[in-house]
């Protein structure tokens with residue numbers, strides 16, 4: 001579906017059939033008007049950029065214990081929960097969303113609640129999203145029937161992907177941080193988290209202003225490592241969302257968890273076109289993405 005917010009048109013490809021009440025336009029308005037709490041933290045990511053990963057890190061750091069949250073991050077995802085559910089959530093709330101900047105709750109922005117923005121290189125995000133669509137039978141009742149090549153064409157014509165477009169999503173946050181130097185926003189890269197998880201988790205702890213020790217950071221890094229988190233998701237969490245939408249039991253929230261898987265999917269020609277498009281769409285941006293480690 002397409003939605004217009006502040007004269008900006010968005011094509012919202014993911015999760016939009018799943019909003020409470022079923023009406024995305026109404027739900028976006030509801031979300032924009034929720035009331036902030038003093039200790040709210042908001043995690044913002046373009047889909048498939050490591051949302052589950054950072055959510056678990058944040059929840060462990062705020063608890064001060066490297067213990068998995070028995071809930072899934074979707075229980076705190078603005079797209080999926082109703083106003084009543086958001087209001088009934090216990091504090092502190094670790095909210096998360098793929099909504100673009102202009103759809104975020106106004107009160108949270110006005111009262112400068114902390115935002116953590118995680119970015120991932122768009123080639124890997126595209127491959128990950130393709131697998132998500134291939135495994136998700138929500139909405140139309142069947143999985144995405146096309147090839148990777150078809151998907152990539154769609155990714156380009158939707159201004160590089162769903163949810164308003166990857167490049168617009170990340171550069172809106174970049175501009176916001178530049179225009180509002182006093183706003184507490186932490187921007188992280190998936191690739192840096194992969195390369196040096198302890199360094200990046202320490203950044204998060206400092207940003208959240210929580211007490212931490214070297215032991216806690218090490219334990220959080222280990223527990224949130226891809227294999228461990230994947231296992232925990234299967235064994236500890238009641239992941240009713242994945243169960244409901246998975247096609248043939250396929251795992252897509254924790255699929256591969258690597259940097260550079262795109263190389264197994266892109267042809268040379270597709271890669272050239274992607275680089276060209278990336279160059280044009282990201283013109284003027286100072287964001288630096290790593291496509292390999």
Ligand code: A3P
Nearest residue numbers: 048049050051052053128225226254255256257
């Ligand atoms: P892949 O499909 O490339 O494996 P999101 O949580 O935003 O939906 O992002 C999902 C992507 O993050 C998936 O990418 C998933 O495997 C990866 N991921 C999840 N937890 C991870 C972790 N602890 N370390 C590395 N990647 C992780």
